[in-house]
Amino acid sequence: MTVSRYRVCLALLLALSLPGCAATRSNTQTEVPAMHSISEFRDQRFAEVADPWEGFNRSMYRFNFYFDKYLFLPVVNGYEFVTPTFLQERISGFFNNLGEVRNLTNSLFQLKGTESVTTLGRFVTNSTLGLGGLFDPASSFGLERHDEDFGKTLGYWGADSGPYLVLPIFGPSSLRDAGGLAVDNGIRYGIYTAIDPFGNSDDSFAISSGITTLEAIDMRHQQSFRYYESGYPFEYYMVRFFYHEKREIESGKPLPAE
Numbered sequence: 001m002t003v004s005r006y007r008v009c010l011a012l013l014l015a016l017s018l019p020g021c022a023a024t025r026s027n028t029q030t031e032v033p034a035m036h037s038i039s040e041f042r043d044q045r046f047a048e049v050a051d052p053w054e055g056f057n058r059s060m061y062r063f064n065f066y067f068d069k070y071l072f073l074p075v076v077n078g079y080e081f082v083t084p085t086f087l088q089e090r091i092s093g094f095f096n097n098l099g100e101v102r103n104l105t106n107s108l109f110q111l112k113g114t115e116s117v118t119t120l121g122r123f124v125t126n127s128t129l130g131l132g133g134l135f136d137p138a139s140s141f142g143l144e145r146h147d148e149d150f151g152k153t154l155g156y157w158g159a160d161s162g163p164y165l166v167l168p169i170f171g172p173s174s175l176r177d178a179g180g181l182a183v184d185n186g187i188r189y190g191i192y193t194a195i196d197p198f199g200n201s202d203d204s205f206a207i208s209s210g211i212t213t214l215e216a217i218d219m220r221h222q223q224s225f226r227y228y229e230s231g232y233p234f235e236y237y238m239v240r241f242f243y244h245e246k247r248e249i250e251s252g253k254p255l256p257a258e
Contacts, residue, residue: 049244051164060166061236065227067169076220090134092222095215097126097133099147101191102184106148110156115146150187151180155251164240171225172243 051057080088100123107116122145125138139145154176155161162175170181198204232238 049164049240050162051240053163053165057164057166057240058236060168061227061239063168064166064171068227072169072220073226076217079217080221088218088221091214091218093126093130093136094133095218096145097123097130100126100145102188103146103148105187106150106153106184107146109150109153110148112146115148118143119146119148149177149180150183151177151247152251154180155247161244161247164244172239174244174247177247 083091100119104116104119104123107119121141122138122143125141125143126133126136129135129137151174159176161177165173165175165178167173167178167181173181198207201207228235230238
């Protein structure tokens with residue numbers, strides 16, 4: 001993949017995500033109906049993504065839009081309204097620090113020694129000096145964050161992305177990334193079960209459920225993308241293309257030349 005293509009892809013990704021930054025405006029926008037057929041764009045690269053389950057994926061895309069609009073985003077907006085910005089940042093830092101465990105395991109799976117040491121250094125530094133990740137002194141020490149997941153690990157070792165797949169709530173994915181998500185969650189559950197931090201509490205289930213709910217809210221809070229706010233009349237195809245290209249770049253696989 002040439003440097004110019006990489007820059008173009010990043011620029012297009014930025015263009016798609018910018019409208020989502022205006023999340024503070026009234027969320028009254030309705031779904032934009034498909035105004036174009038993919039047959040009109042067969043010579044364009046975004047039509048090359050394998051999507052044999054397009055009917056299902058489109059239905060799930062619409063489901064995610066309505067789930068966001070009528071349930072998830074109102075909860076997130078309420079959270080942002082009642083929670084001071086300083087506290088929001090601390091909560092995000094805490095959950096991002098927990099995410100370093102996933103980053104570390106997948107860096108190890110990919111045999112990235114330097115990256116693994118850096119990620120371990122970030123986790124230890126932010127867990128101690130950063131008070132459990134509430135603050136991020138590791139970045140000021142030059143310890144860069146490396147986001148990894150098992151989907152990227154599979155791609156790193158040559159696994160093809162497989163057909164495009166839109167997951168409920170989680171959104172755009174692929175067959176490979178959906179499997180990777182299941183593995184990451186399985187590893188996380190195994191670690192959590194082994195540690196069992198609330199095992200001695202009578203309210204362990206309620207506490208765990210509350211933390212999981214807060215994490216989901218924070219995850220959506222950190223994601224600026226909003227369905228059908230891109231302004232593209234054929235947004236489904238563009239999101240599909242951008243997601244596929246982004247994941248191929250992140251997994252280190254070269255994209256086909258023009």
